[in-house]
Amino acid sequence: MEILLNPGPVNLSERVRQALLKPDLCHREEEFTILQNDIRNKLLDVYNLSAEEWTAVLITGSGTSAMEAMLISLVPAEGRVLIIENGVYGERLSRIAEIYNISYETLHYDWGEEIQPQDVEKSLTNDISHVALVHHETTTGRLNILDPIAAICRSGNIPILLDGVSSFGAEAVQFDEWNLHACAATANKCLHGIPGTSFVICKRGALQSSAGSQRSLYLDLHTYVEQQDHGGTPFTQSVQSFYALDEALNEHREDGGPAARRELYRRRMALLRRGLEKLGIRALLPENACSCVLNSFHLPDKMEYGLLHDGLKSRGFVIYAGQGGLVKSIFRISLMGAISDDDILRFLTAVEEVIRE
Numbered sequence: 001m002e003i004l005l006n007p008g009p010v011n012l013s014e015r016v017r018q019a020l021l022k023p024d025l026c027h028r029e030e031e032f033t034i035l036q037n038d039i040r041n042k043l044l045d046v047y048n049l050s051a052e053e054w055t056a057v058l059i060t061g062s063g064t065s066a067m068e069a070m071l072i073s074l075v076p077a078e079g080r081v082l083i084i085e086n087g088v089y090g091e092r093l094s095r096i097a098e099i100y101n102i103s104y105e106t107l108h109y110d111w112g113e114e115i116q117p118q119d120v121e122k123s124l125t126n127d128i129s130h131v132a133l134v135h136h137e138t139t140t141g142r143l144n145i146l147d148p149i150a151a152i153c154r155s156g157n158i159p160i161l162l163d164g165v166s167s168f169g170a171e172a173v174q175f176d177e178w179n180l181h182a183c184a185a186t187a188n189k190c191l192h193g194i195p196g197t198s199f200v201i202c203k204r205g206a207l208q209s210s211a212g213s214q215r216s217l218y219l220d221l222h223t224y225v226e227q228q229d230h231g232g233t234p235f236t237q238s239v240q241s242f243y244a245l246d247e248a249l250n251e252h253r254e255d256g257g258p259a260a261r262r263e264l265y266r267r268r269m270a271l272l273r274r275g276l277e278k279l280g281i282r283a284l285l286p287e288n289a290c291s292c293v294l295n296s297f298h299l300p301d302k303m304e305y306g307l308l309h310d311g312l313k314s315r316g317f318v319i320y321a322g323q324g325g326l327v328k329s330i331f332r333i334s335l336m337g338a339i340s341d342d343d344i345l346r347f348l349t350a351v352e353e354v355i356r357e
Protein backbone atom coordinates (compact mmCIF):
# COMPACT_ATOMS: atom_id res chain seq x y z
CA MET A 1 0.00 0.00 0.00
CA GLU A 2 1.23 3.49 -0.86
CA ILE A 3 2.11 5.80 2.01
CA LEU A 4 0.12 9.02 1.57
CA LEU A 5 2.10 12.10 2.62
CA ASN A 6 -0.45 14.45 1.02
CA PRO A 7 -2.74 16.51 3.29
CA GLY A 8 -5.71 14.12 3.16
CA PRO A 9 -7.12 11.73 2.26
CA VAL A 10 -4.95 9.74 4.65
CA ASN A 11 -3.90 6.14 5.13
CA LEU A 12 -6.60 4.38 7.13
CA SER A 13 -6.01 2.23 10.17
CA GLU A 14 -7.23 -1.33 9.82
CA ARG A 15 -10.10 -0.79 12.26
CA VAL A 16 -11.37 2.26 10.34
CA ARG A 17 -11.14 0.32 7.07
CA GLN A 18 -13.10 -2.58 8.61
CA ALA A 19 -15.80 -0.15 9.79
CA LEU A 20 -16.60 0.56 6.14
CA LEU A 21 -17.94 -2.99 5.87
CA LYS A 22 -20.70 -2.59 8.44
CA PRO A 23 -24.29 -3.40 7.35
CA ASP A 24 -26.05 -1.46 4.60
CA LEU A 25 -28.19 1.18 6.22
CA CYS A 26 -31.03 3.53 5.28
CA HIS A 27 -30.54 7.09 6.46
CA ARG A 28 -34.20 7.26 7.58
CA GLU A 29 -33.87 4.40 10.06
CA GLU A 30 -33.33 4.43 13.80
CA GLU A 31 -29.84 2.89 13.50
CA PHE A 32 -28.74 5.87 11.45
CA THR A 33 -30.11 8.29 14.03
CA ILE A 34 -28.06 6.56 16.72
CA LEU A 35 -24.92 6.65 14.57
CA GLN A 36 -25.42 10.33 13.70
CA ASN A 37 -26.07 11.31 17.34
CA ASP A 38 -22.97 9.41 18.45
CA ILE A 39 -20.76 11.17 15.93
CA ARG A 40 -22.14 14.61 16.79
CA ASN A 41 -21.47 13.99 20.49
CA LYS A 42 -18.00 12.57 19.87
CA LEU A 43 -17.07 15.58 17.73
CA LEU A 44 -17.97 17.94 20.59
CA ASP A 45 -16.00 15.72 22.98
CA VAL A 46 -12.80 16.13 20.93
CA TYR A 47 -12.39 19.63 22.42
CA ASN A 48 -14.62 19.08 25.49
CA LEU A 49 -17.40 21.37 24.28
CA SER A 50 -20.73 21.52 26.08
CA ALA A 51 -23.70 20.29 24.04
CA GLU A 52 -25.85 23.08 25.41
CA GLU A 53 -23.69 25.79 23.91
CA TRP A 54 -22.26 24.03 20.86
CA THR A 55 -23.50 21.77 18.13
CA ALA A 56 -21.76 19.67 15.48
CA VAL A 57 -23.45 19.79 12.07
CA LEU A 58 -22.63 16.95 9.65
CA ILE A 59 -22.54 17.52 5.91
CA THR A 60 -21.86 15.16 3.03
CA GLY A 61 -19.18 17.00 1.08
CA SER A 62 -15.45 17.75 1.23
CA GLY A 63 -13.88 20.31 3.57
CA THR A 64 -14.75 23.17 1.25
CA SER A 65 -18.47 22.45 1.69
CA ALA A 66 -18.04 23.00 5.43
CA MET A 67 -16.16 26.30 4.83
CA GLU A 68 -18.91 27.42 2.48
CA ALA A 69 -21.75 26.34 4.79
CA MET A 70 -20.11 28.15 7.72
CA LEU A 71 -19.68 31.44 5.91
CA ILE A 72 -23.03 31.61 4.15
CA SER A 73 -25.05 30.43 7.16
CA LEU A 74 -23.47 32.49 9.92
CA VAL A 75 -22.87 35.90 8.37
CA PRO A 76 -26.34 37.48 8.38
CA ALA A 77 -27.64 39.58 5.46
CA GLU A 78 -26.67 42.82 7.22
CA GLY A 79 -23.27 41.46 8.34
CA ARG A 80 -19.81 42.26 6.96
CA VAL A 81 -16.89 39.91 7.31
CA LEU A 82 -13.17 40.66 7.47
CA ILE A 83 -11.35 37.80 5.76
CA ILE A 84 -7.66 37.36 6.54
CA GLU A 85 -5.68 35.77 3.73
CA ASN A 86 -2.18 34.31 3.79
CA GLY A 87 -2.64 31.34 1.51
CA VAL A 88 -4.95 29.49 -0.85
CA TYR A 89 -7.60 28.66 1.73
CA GLY A 90 -7.94 32.19 3.09
CA GLU A 91 -8.36 33.33 -0.50
CA ARG A 92 -10.97 30.62 -0.95
CA LEU A 93 -12.99 32.13 1.89
CA SER A 94 -13.01 35.44 -0.01
CA ARG A 95 -14.04 33.66 -3.17
CA ILE A 96 -17.02 32.15 -1.35
CA ALA A 97 -18.05 35.56 0.00
CA GLU A 98 -17.72 36.99 -3.50
CA ILE A 99 -19.87 34.31 -5.14
CA TYR A 100 -22.66 34.62 -2.56
CA ASN A 101 -22.55 38.39 -2.49
CA ILE A 102 -21.65 38.47 1.18
CA SER A 103 -20.33 41.88 2.19
CA TYR A 104 -16.62 41.44 2.95
CA GLU A 105 -13.21 43.02 3.13
CA THR A 106 -9.82 41.33 2.99
CA LEU A 107 -6.64 41.70 4.95
CA HIS A 108 -4.20 40.20 2.48
CA TYR A 109 -0.71 38.81 2.98
CA ASP A 110 1.51 36.95 0.59
CA TRP A 111 1.38 33.19 0.98
CA GLY A 112 3.27 32.04 4.04
CA GLU A 113 3.57 35.49 5.61
CA GLU A 114 2.74 36.00 9.26
CA ILE A 115 -0.50 37.78 10.22
CA GLN A 116 0.26 40.95 12.20
CA PRO A 117 -2.24 41.58 15.00
CA GLN A 118 -1.88 45.36 14.62
CA ASP A 119 -3.07 45.06 11.00
CA VAL A 120 -6.14 43.18 12.21
CA GLU A 121 -6.80 45.88 14.76
CA LYS A 122 -6.64 48.57 12.05
CA SER A 123 -8.94 46.60 9.77
CA LEU A 124 -11.68 46.21 12.34
CA THR A 125 -13.78 49.19 11.37
CA ASN A 126 -17.23 49.69 12.83
CA ASP A 127 -19.11 47.84 10.15
CA ILE A 128 -17.23 44.54 10.56
CA SER A 129 -19.46 41.94 12.21
CA HIS A 130 -17.27 38.81 11.83
CA VAL A 131 -13.67 37.82 11.18
CA ALA A 132 -12.94 34.72 9.11
CA LEU A 133 -9.55 33.05 8.75
CA VAL A 134 -7.71 29.79 8.37
CA HIS A 135 -6.06 28.16 11.37
CA HIS A 136 -3.46 26.01 9.65
CA GLU A 137 -2.72 27.36 6.13
CA THR A 138 -2.06 24.12 4.30
CA THR A 139 -0.63 26.12 1.39
CA THR A 140 2.65 26.52 3.27
CA GLY A 141 2.23 24.76 6.62
CA ARG A 142 2.04 28.00 8.57
CA LEU A 143 -0.02 27.72 11.75
CA ASN A 144 -1.70 31.08 12.25
CA ILE A 145 -1.40 32.27 15.85
CA LEU A 146 -4.93 32.94 17.04
CA ASP A 147 -4.35 34.23 20.59
CA PRO A 148 -3.48 37.88 19.80
CA ILE A 149 -5.97 38.09 16.92
CA ALA A 150 -8.73 36.65 19.08
CA ALA A 151 -7.92 39.07 21.91
CA ILE A 152 -8.42 42.00 19.54
CA CYS A 153 -11.66 40.52 18.19
CA ARG A 154 -12.97 39.81 21.66
CA SER A 155 -12.40 43.38 22.80
CA GLY A 156 -14.56 44.52 19.87
CA ASN A 157 -17.04 41.71 20.55
CA ILE A 158 -16.44 40.32 17.07
CA PRO A 159 -16.81 36.56 16.61
CA ILE A 160 -14.39 34.45 14.58
CA LEU A 161 -15.31 31.91 11.90
CA LEU A 162 -12.39 29.51 11.65
CA ASP A 163 -11.34 27.18 8.85
CA GLY A 164 -9.93 24.39 10.99
CA VAL A 165 -10.05 21.81 8.22
CA SER A 166 -6.39 20.84 8.52
CA SER A 167 -5.97 21.43 12.27
CA PHE A 168 -9.09 20.01 13.93
CA GLY A 169 -8.19 16.93 15.93
CA ALA A 170 -4.48 17.69 16.29
CA GLU A 171 -3.70 21.36 16.97
CA ALA A 172 -5.10 23.14 20.04
CA VAL A 173 -8.37 24.88 19.12
CA GLN A 174 -9.61 27.20 21.90
CA PHE A 175 -13.27 27.56 21.06
CA ASP A 176 -14.26 29.78 23.99
CA GLU A 177 -11.04 31.75 24.50
CA TRP A 178 -10.90 32.65 20.81
CA ASN A 179 -14.52 33.79 20.69
CA LEU A 180 -15.28 31.32 17.91
CA HIS A 181 -18.77 31.18 16.50
CA ALA A 182 -17.84 28.26 14.29
CA CYS A 183 -15.07 25.96 13.15
CA ALA A 184 -15.27 24.10 9.83
CA ALA A 185 -13.47 20.76 9.51
CA THR A 186 -13.47 17.38 7.81
CA ALA A 187 -13.38 13.65 8.54
CA ASN A 188 -10.39 12.82 6.38
CA LYS A 189 -7.53 14.92 7.74
CA CYS A 190 -6.35 14.88 11.37
CA LEU A 191 -9.28 12.67 12.45
CA HIS A 192 -8.17 9.88 10.05
CA GLY A 193 -11.60 9.08 8.56
CA ILE A 194 -12.45 8.80 4.86
CA PRO A 195 -13.36 11.71 2.55
CA GLY A 196 -17.09 12.34 2.15
CA THR A 197 -18.10 13.86 5.47
CA SER A 198 -17.29 17.32 6.69
CA PHE A 199 -18.74 19.26 9.59
CA VAL A 200 -19.09 22.63 11.24
CA ILE A 201 -18.94 23.01 15.01
CA CYS A 202 -21.24 25.98 15.69
CA LYS A 203 -22.26 28.00 18.65
CA ARG A 204 -26.00 27.51 19.05
CA GLY A 205 -26.53 31.19 19.81
CA ALA A 206 -24.76 32.15 16.56
CA LEU A 207 -27.15 29.95 14.60
CA GLN A 208 -30.11 31.62 16.25
CA SER A 209 -28.88 35.13 15.57
CA SER A 210 -28.17 34.37 11.89
CA ALA A 211 -31.44 32.57 11.10
CA GLY A 212 -33.77 33.91 8.44
CA SER A 213 -31.57 34.69 5.44
CA GLN A 214 -31.06 31.41 3.62
CA ARG A 215 -28.49 31.66 0.85
CA SER A 216 -28.29 28.02 -0.24
CA LEU A 217 -30.59 25.02 -0.30
CA TYR A 218 -27.93 22.37 0.32
CA LEU A 219 -25.43 24.19 2.53
CA ASP A 220 -27.68 25.96 5.00
CA LEU A 221 -26.59 24.98 8.51
CA HIS A 222 -29.91 26.02 10.07
CA THR A 223 -31.72 23.35 8.02
CA TYR A 224 -29.21 20.69 9.07
CA VAL A 225 -29.29 21.53 12.77
CA GLU A 226 -33.04 21.63 12.89
CA GLN A 227 -33.31 18.14 11.41
CA GLN A 228 -30.23 16.59 13.05
CA ASP A 229 -31.46 17.72 16.46
CA HIS A 230 -34.57 15.64 15.76
CA GLY A 231 -32.56 12.61 14.66
CA GLY A 232 -33.03 13.21 10.94
CA THR A 233 -31.08 14.61 8.03
CA PRO A 234 -32.31 16.91 5.26
CA PHE A 235 -30.43 14.97 2.56
CA THR A 236 -28.87 11.54 2.11
CA GLN A 237 -25.66 11.29 4.10
CA SER A 238 -22.65 9.19 3.18
CA VAL A 239 -23.47 6.32 5.53
CA GLN A 240 -20.19 4.44 5.06
CA SER A 241 -18.23 7.61 5.68
CA PHE A 242 -20.17 7.99 8.94
CA TYR A 243 -19.20 4.44 9.95
CA ALA A 244 -15.56 5.27 9.30
CA LEU A 245 -15.69 8.61 11.11
CA ASP A 246 -17.37 7.05 14.15
CA GLU A 247 -14.60 4.44 14.41
CA ALA A 248 -11.90 7.04 13.70
CA LEU A 249 -13.26 9.14 16.58
CA ASN A 250 -13.15 6.12 18.91
CA GLU A 251 -9.55 5.54 17.93
CA HIS A 252 -8.71 9.24 18.31
CA ARG A 253 -10.08 9.26 21.87
CA GLU A 254 -8.38 6.01 22.86
CA ASP A 255 -5.09 7.34 21.50
CA GLY A 256 -5.34 10.33 23.85
CA GLY A 257 -7.22 13.00 21.85
CA PRO A 258 -5.78 16.09 20.14
CA ALA A 259 -2.86 16.58 22.55
CA ALA A 260 -1.55 13.06 21.94
CA ARG A 261 -2.02 13.33 18.19
CA ARG A 262 -0.21 16.68 18.20
CA GLU A 263 2.74 15.18 20.07
CA LEU A 264 2.87 12.23 17.70
CA TYR A 265 2.84 14.44 14.59
CA ARG A 266 5.40 16.80 16.13
CA ARG A 267 7.80 14.02 16.92
CA ARG A 268 7.45 12.64 13.39
CA MET A 269 7.85 16.10 11.87
CA ALA A 270 11.07 16.69 13.83
CA LEU A 271 12.38 13.36 12.53
CA LEU A 272 11.45 14.34 8.98
CA ARG A 273 12.91 17.85 9.16
CA ARG A 274 16.20 16.61 10.60
CA GLY A 275 16.43 13.83 8.03
CA LEU A 276 15.73 16.12 5.07
CA GLU A 277 18.13 18.75 6.41
CA LYS A 278 20.90 16.13 6.38
CA LEU A 279 20.15 15.63 2.69
CA GLY A 280 20.47 19.36 2.11
CA ILE A 281 16.73 19.99 1.80
CA ARG A 282 15.67 23.15 3.57
CA ALA A 283 12.26 23.84 5.12
CA LEU A 284 10.31 26.84 3.78
CA LEU A 285 9.38 28.13 7.26
CA PRO A 286 11.06 27.86 10.68
CA GLU A 287 9.82 25.00 12.83
CA ASN A 288 8.08 27.25 15.37
CA ALA A 289 5.97 28.89 12.63
CA CYS A 290 4.68 25.57 11.34
CA SER A 291 1.83 23.27 12.19
CA CYS A 292 2.59 19.75 13.34
CA VAL A 293 0.49 18.48 10.44
CA LEU A 294 2.27 19.60 7.27
CA ASN A 295 5.53 21.35 6.40
CA SER A 296 6.81 22.73 3.10
CA PHE A 297 10.33 22.18 1.78
CA HIS A 298 12.40 23.76 -0.98
CA LEU A 299 12.92 21.37 -3.87
CA PRO A 300 16.46 19.94 -3.92
CA ASP A 301 18.86 21.83 -6.18
CA LYS A 302 17.90 21.81 -9.84
CA MET A 303 15.32 19.09 -9.35
CA GLU A 304 11.87 19.45 -10.84
CA TYR A 305 8.91 18.50 -8.69
CA GLY A 306 7.76 15.89 -11.21
CA LEU A 307 11.04 14.00 -10.98
CA LEU A 308 11.02 13.94 -7.21
CA HIS A 309 7.35 12.97 -7.12
CA ASP A 310 7.68 10.15 -9.63
CA GLY A 311 10.86 8.77 -8.10
CA LEU A 312 9.21 8.66 -4.69
CA LYS A 313 5.94 7.30 -6.01
CA SER A 314 7.74 4.38 -7.63
CA ARG A 315 9.13 3.67 -4.16
CA GLY A 316 5.68 3.77 -2.56
CA PHE A 317 5.38 7.35 -1.26
CA VAL A 318 2.98 10.07 -2.43
CA ILE A 319 4.16 13.62 -1.79
CA TYR A 320 2.31 16.86 -2.56
CA ALA A 321 3.13 19.75 -4.88
CA GLY A 322 3.19 23.44 -4.05
CA GLN A 323 0.30 25.55 -5.37
CA GLY A 324 0.25 28.64 -7.60
CA GLY A 325 3.48 30.62 -7.44
CA LEU A 326 5.12 27.96 -5.26
CA VAL A 327 4.57 25.13 -7.72
CA LYS A 328 8.13 25.26 -9.07
CA SER A 329 9.95 25.84 -5.81
CA ILE A 330 8.48 23.70 -3.03
CA PHE A 331 6.98 20.34 -2.14
CA ARG A 332 4.81 19.53 0.86
CA ILE A 333 4.80 16.65 3.31
CA SER A 334 1.91 15.89 5.60
CA LEU A 335 2.19 13.34 8.40
CA MET A 336 -1.45 12.59 9.11
CA GLY A 337 -2.93 9.11 8.97
CA ALA A 338 -2.03 5.60 10.03
CA ILE A 339 1.68 5.71 9.24
CA SER A 340 4.66 4.76 11.40
CA ASP A 341 8.05 6.20 12.32
CA ASP A 342 9.52 3.41 10.24
CA ASP A 343 7.63 4.72 7.18
CA ILE A 344 9.33 8.09 7.71
CA LEU A 345 12.76 6.53 7.94
CA ARG A 346 12.08 4.53 4.76
CA PHE A 347 10.85 7.73 3.13
CA LEU A 348 14.10 9.51 3.96
CA THR A 349 16.07 6.68 2.41
CA ALA A 350 13.88 6.91 -0.69
CA VAL A 351 14.50 10.67 -0.96
CA GLU A 352 18.23 10.06 -0.71
CA GLU A 353 18.07 7.48 -3.50
CA VAL A 354 16.03 9.74 -5.80
CA ILE A 355 18.44 12.66 -5.28
CA ARG A 356 21.45 10.45 -5.98
CA GLU A 357 19.91 9.23 -9.22
Ligand SMILES: *Cc1c(COP(=O)(O)O)cnc(C)c1O
Nearest residue numbers: 062063064089136138163165166
Ligand atom coordinates in the same frame (compact mmCIF):
# COMPACT_ATOMS: atom_id res chain seq x y z
C1 LIG B 1 -7.98 20.53 2.79
C2 LIG B 1 -8.39 21.90 3.20
C3 LIG B 1 -9.66 22.42 2.87
C4 LIG B 1 -10.70 21.67 2.09
O1 LIG B 1 -10.32 21.06 0.94
P1 LIG B 1 -11.26 19.96 0.27
O2 LIG B 1 -10.47 19.55 -0.91
O3 LIG B 1 -12.55 20.61 -0.06
O4 LIG B 1 -11.47 18.87 1.29
C5 LIG B 1 -10.00 23.65 3.39
N1 LIG B 1 -9.17 24.36 4.14
C6 LIG B 1 -7.94 23.90 4.49
C7 LIG B 1 -7.09 24.73 5.38
C8 LIG B 1 -7.52 22.66 4.02
O5 LIG B 1 -6.31 22.19 4.35
